[in-house]
Amino acid sequence: MNLLRYLFLAGVCCISLLPVLRAQSHQDSLLVALQQELEGGDSTRVAFQYIVLGNLARDSSDFEEALSYYSLARTWAPSQNVSITSVAVNQQSLIWQKQGLIDSALQQLTEVVAQARQAPTPQVLPAYTTLGNMLRSAGRKEEAMQYWQEGLTLAYHLQDTLYIIDLQSNIARRYREKGNYPRALQLYLESLSLGIALGNLSEQANLYNRIGVLHYNQRDYDQAINYYRMAFHAHRQSQSLRGHVQAYSNIGLAYLEAGQLDSARWYYEAAIPQAIQLNYSHNLGWNYYGLARIALAEGHYTEALNAAYRSLPPRTQRKNLLGQSYLVLGNIHRALQVIDSAQYYYAQARLLSQEAQDAILNRNALEGLSWTYQQQGRYDQALGLYQEYKTMADSLNNEENTRTQALLAAEYSFQMERDSIAQAQAYAEATFEKDLQQRQYFIILTLGGILGLVVLVLVVGNAYRQKRQALAELATLHEEVAAQRDRLDQALLTKDQFFSIISHDLRGPVNSFGSLAYLLKDYYVRGKHNELPALLNALETNSKGVSQLLDNLLTWALQQQGQLTMKPQHLPLTILVNQVMDIFDYQAKSKEIYLRAEIPKDLKVYGDENALFTILRNLVSNALKFTRKEGQVLIMAEATIRGTQIQIADTGLGMEPEKLEQVFRINEKLVTRGTAGEKGTGLGLPLVKEFTEVQGGNLAVESHPGEGTTFTLWFPNPKEAAQEPQTDEHGKDAPELENSVLA
Template sequence: MSLPKSFSQSISELEDSIYLNHLDRKTRIRLYNLLAREYSFVNQVKSINNAEKALVLSKEINDSAGIASAYRILGSIYSQNDNHFQSLEFFLQALDIFKSRNDSLGIANVYVSLGHYYKRLKRIEEQIDYHEKSLIIFRSLGNKSRIGVATHNLAESYLLGGEFEKSRELVKESIQINSDLNKLSVLSSCYNILGKLEYKIGNKDSAIINFEKVLEISKKLGDKSQKLATVDALINLSDIYYELNQNQLMLDYLKQAIEYSNLTLLDDELSVIYLKLIKYYANSEQFDSLQFYLSEFQSINTKRKDLQLNNQFELIKSVEDSYYLQKVNNKLEKSNLIQATRLQLAYFGIISVLIILIILVWSLYINIKKNKKLARQQMIIQTQKNHLEKLNNTKNKFFSIVAHDLKSPLNSLKSFTDILSDHFDSFSKEDIKNFSNEIKTSVGNTIKMADNLINWARIQMEDVSVDKITLNVAESVQPIYALYRNIASKKDIDLKLEIGENLKICVDQNQLEFVIRNLLNNAIKFTKRGGVIKLSAQELNDKVEIIVEDNGVGMPDQIKENVFKLESKHSIRGTEGETGTGLGLMLCQEFVNLNEGELLIDSEENKGTTIKIRFDKAL
């Protein structure tokens, strides 16, 4: 069934459409994903909620396209909040699904998202690589609309990388395509790129012409204009006229930019504009105006930080709510199970009485047989009691971990924000930047902790399936190695890879990749700067052995002996204060066991750790 109206509907119309009774589930999934995408620009919490609804419904009907689309949207939201680890997880899951479906359009769209992901990380080489990949696919499909977007993205990437001629060639192609298709929003952004290119190489007159085209298109589009391109054009025009000593024009464009940014809620751009005005009024010694814009700058920055913290809190709250919702469902299931067990016991009790009466009447032999049966039932009941006690102890420890490891970083986060709020004027920009980095790291680690806790809980509830396929170890490990080599280099750690070409195993690919990522993450966490980590694999008789070896701090004997026991679990900090729940290795052990493998640890304090995982060699 097609959607009730075109995809250009407003958010309110889309929300109304969701509740139409005649919609089939696939159409409803597409609407949830579309709502999630639209909300990602204005309300990230609502965006996540709609993406999760699409994800749940997609899994119910095994709609892999809906699942992949939801993962891609979730990846974009987490990337916007600098949660790069979780964001990349979602993107890679979406990419895997689209590849398994041979969905070229879906693959190319994920490449676009990965290009934007690396743009936020200021990794120009990777940004260009993914936008080039997306353009190649869109060209092969003959999809003019997406070619117009991809050439725009690649032109912008080349501009950021200083390759001006390549940027010019692509942006002109994009302008032609989007003009033919009347895609005015993308077209305005193309003129903005061309304007910035001309400005960078000193062609101010040509730059002004292109920036004015952006404003002309923006005026024509009204509410549907490309907001960022419009404000960027106004700011660049002000810079040009400042350099031409036409200060009144410079001020006019900056004030237009302020008005437009206020209307479109572009707080980041407002900060940039206020800084330019502060610099101008300070140099011209207009102190009343200087004081006004200093106050505006402080106000907008406070608003941005409060909004960022609120968004991050809401993201964490969303994860927490999902966890507690699952917990409530589990309690209801357990309550129903207890009630069913009681009815069953009552039924067995009645039958037992009847059997006893028959035994008393007919024979002593039947009575003896009945006694033996009761003895066996008693043994089963005792076994179940012991098992329930063990589960209860595990539950108590799990909640203690949640209470400690989630509460501690949130308290730390509150302390940072209290300090910033109470003593903002006494800190330098560098101090504030350092506090912001600490807050960002704390929030990222907290979400990773919550993810590990929820994954562990799902395994305990036997809510994890294993989808085994035959994998080439080198091909599966290479993308993970490429990612963690960059992460390791930030800590001056040399991450080496030594894996043969023809090693094959039969395992669940997602679970194998989870294990290797966790082992590499732990190795980096507990290896000091300048250390060495080696990821290797080898054939061992009828097994394939994957090894992660480091020369880090190693494990004391007490921790090594209890590393897989939940009752002995406690937080361990890395060499530079990185936090964790201590559940990572337990999750690795669980996933390896689910895939009929074996995990071995050899560690010596102050000398390093070697972890080996072994699986049967695939034929």
């Protein structure tokens, strides 16, 4: 046993050393190549090899060796080659920043940018970004803004979309810090449109997150949550696990600030195990901090203490998080009336707020310290701290007022336009008022004549009321008849369309059977055996189409007659989806379409097996029909708190908005041929809609012409199946997607 244990440990050590050995092997091969370049005398290639070696050393955390390689790259780079110099200086500066040598980094970057103005290249754009970020960190925010704007102009000139997005986002962040939220939002949305056009999911996720932060700062927590969720989906599509976890934490924080503690707790608890798995300690600390605040708000002080202690990072790291954790620990001990401990934690929070230059944390810590001194009877110290607290609070309020004034100034032009409209409305109202006064004057003059008719009115009033009542009853009856007529007309129209589909779509395939049979016989007699496989394939395709048409017709007829009984049960979704995929495997391969599913192994859905099979069969058939060669059809599913969500997405033709509005109606005119000429019936999607709703679920479709279509199904758990209207897992009405229809 000991021998086996040693062998196992040795194997683990060897496996752990493989990346190191692989990196060392790569470095050795680069050194060999570098020696060859040195002998060849090509200085540009030598400088490039030194940059690659520097990157390897940096990735191995050997920063001194990396700095040495970058310096050699700058030495070997030709004087006219700004590109290599810019890359080397940018990488050096990032290392110097980590080492605290900010002045050296700023000096080198400034020189590179000045040199690049004479011969701008795409490789200098990272230097603009890095220089702006360092200046911002050093508190020189207006200088940072100038370099970002200069870099943005260069990026537009070079048509480098990625750095247009990056630099424009930094500028938007600066506008956000200055309180000019409309301008910041405008820039973020412009960058987002570029990221979407570029298809860069990582940039899209970052921008969704920044727009969410913008709404969070404005205390518009609902909008912040919406954008954080979009960031989550973009991170999930780009397989960014850390971004996925960060989005969960952001959603939790927004729910916490909005006072929705249960939803906040759900997201924090969902993020924690993933952060542990990824060793994402920074995110893990903020999640425990959020749980501590929730427990404190609910009066669960032991739970709050445990979460707060677990949120504490090392003293030398993340001072902002450490300060917030000390503050919440102070608040917990304050609630427990443990004055000395509360005072200690408030003092630590204040010290860290001064180091991190966090004015809000400093204000809150001052208020807590003042309270502890007051409780100890040390009123002079309490008064001094309280005066500091009030000064800090007034200063922050003034900054908030300044941001508000900037926001009002940004909306000034819009307000002017609204004022002009209001003036026009006021003029119209004044004219109307004058006309009304003239009419009232005329009424007063004629009042005497009207009074003479009062007696006559009283006599005929009763008869008039009876007549009006009769007319009202007649109008009600007329409305009922009209409604019944409309329903009958709709039923007749549906019937006509139904029989039109039957006569058209059955007549063609049946006639084809006769033609194919004749050709089979003729080719067989004449010995044209090579032609038979093509006819057999056509016969198989024709028969499958007729079979699917008859299945849909029979199912639709039974549903309309009320003879289709739903028997809901918990069903393994993976098995059901695999059965559907087996049916369409040949069709997908023949069209060279990638048909795949991403479904958790143990996921179950509550519903009728036959109805769910019909829904999935029609949606997958529809997706394959309208997807081009080498496209893909993806079936996804996930469990929510109150049900199961299923998505069928394709990269096919997509639909125009006007067609999207009528996609669930039976209408022969809406039937469209597929990418390989496949003929539809017009019954599939109406069946999908009816079978989804009859099980208490809902259905949404999102489509973009030329990009594809996504159908989203939601089926409730048994205890939710009878509730109306359908809601999402947080108790809100299920949202409609952009460019989508909610059935």
